[in-house]
Amino acid sequence: MAIEKVSTLLKMADESNTSVIGFNCIDYNTVYAVCHAAEIANTPAIVMLYPEHCIKNHVSNLSAFAGMFKGIAEQYQVPLALHLDHSSDINYILEAIKAGFTSVMYDGTRIPVEENIENCKKVVEIAKVFGVDVEAELGYVGFASNSDEDNADLYTKASTAAHFSEETGITSLAIAIGSAHGFYTKPPKLDIDRLIEINNATDTYLVLHGGSGIPEDQLNQAFKNGINKFNVGTEFFQLYYDTIRKYCDEFGAAGNPFDLPDYVHNELVAYLVNKMKLSKFN
Ligand SMILES: [Zn+2]
Numbered sequence: 001m002a003i004e005k006v007s008t009l010l011k012m013a014d015e016s017n018t019s020v021i022g023f024n025c026i027d028y029n030t031v032y033a034v035c036h037a038a039e040i041a042n043t044p045a046i047v048m049l050y051p052e053h054c055i056k057n058h059v060s061n062l063s064a065f066a067g068m069f070k071g072i073a074e075q076y077q078v079p080l081a082l083h084l085d086h087s088s089d090i091n092y093i094l095e096a097i098k099a100g101f102t103s104v105m106y107d108g109t110r111i112p113v114e115e116n117i118e119n120c121k122k123v124v125e126i127a128k129v130f131g132v133d134v135e136a137e138l139g140y141v142g143f144a145s146n147s148d149e150d151n152a153d154l155y156t157k158a159s160t161a162a163h164f165s166e167e168t169g170i171t172s173l174a175i176a177i178g179s180a181h182g183f184y185t186k187p188p189k190l191d192i193d194r195l196i197e198i199n200n201a202t203d204t205y206l207v208l209h210g211g212s213g214i215p216e217d218q219l220n221q222a223f224k225n226g227i228n229k230f231n232v233g234t235e236f237f238q239l240y241y242d243t244i245r246k247y248c249d250e251f252g253a254a255g256n257p258f259d260l261p262d263y264v265h266n267e268l269v270a271y272l273v274n275k276m277k278l279s280k281f282n
Helices: 006-015 028-041 062-073 090-099 113-129 158-168 192-201 216-224 234-254 260-278
Strands: 020-025 045-049 080-087 103-106 133-138 172-175 205-208 227-232
Touching: 006 020, 006 080, 006 133, 006 172, 006 205, 006 227, 020 028, 020 080, 020 234, 020 260, 028 045, 028 062, 028 080, 028 234, 028 260, 045 062, 062 080, 062 090, 080 090, 080 133, 090 103, 090 113, 103 113, 113 133, 113 158, 133 158, 158 172, 158 192, 172 227, 192 205, 192 216, 216 227, 216 260, 227 234, 234 260
Parallel strands: 020 045, 020 227, 045 080, 080 103, 103 133, 133 172, 172 205, 205 227
Antiparallel strands: none
């Protein structure tokens, strides 16, 4: 059985001094591509759902997505896990746990730290009962469109990270060290010294968000120095939509609609297998 908990994959990554990659997925095509690519690359991977796709875009719902993940992932031998990305709504997180998510992210970055701690504690308490992993975020990984990655005031502080992890009992912590969500307007510069400081201050697994466009040498540095989970969304989605457009441009009205899924799948798998080379599991 290929389905594992995120914490199992984090432990494996930590032992290999590397990072497991979490890919944001939106539908069957993206989930299937991640699971299939992981099997081909023989590299564990995480399928993540961003709540907005359900709440705002209505392209999925929690139980449909969890069921779809299970149905696909159980076909493979490679370890695969399911994770709910960024939610600041405790009731929604509960719904996700009920729907079968074995890992959730509570995002309290927009509220004061003490409140973030209190809410996180509540989530961890509930999650524990169901054996569910909890990721939280400290500091603020903002948006590349705002150049948030350059704003050191938003970065995570090592002392606060240690206090936060101890108080809440979370499984993993997303930290702000110079990355941001979306496409960067110029290459970001990760604060590796700060990462080392945070990694020395806490035993909690560390997570890097905003993975679309960080130079590979910086990622290797980050993985060696304590990042055990790395999130990729934007560039994967962009490739998905570009590939559909490419198919339509190339084949136009003469294209067989039955050929489109295979065409897209092959392109996505090729990208993913290459991306997964960043994860260097022993
Ligand atoms: Zn994120």
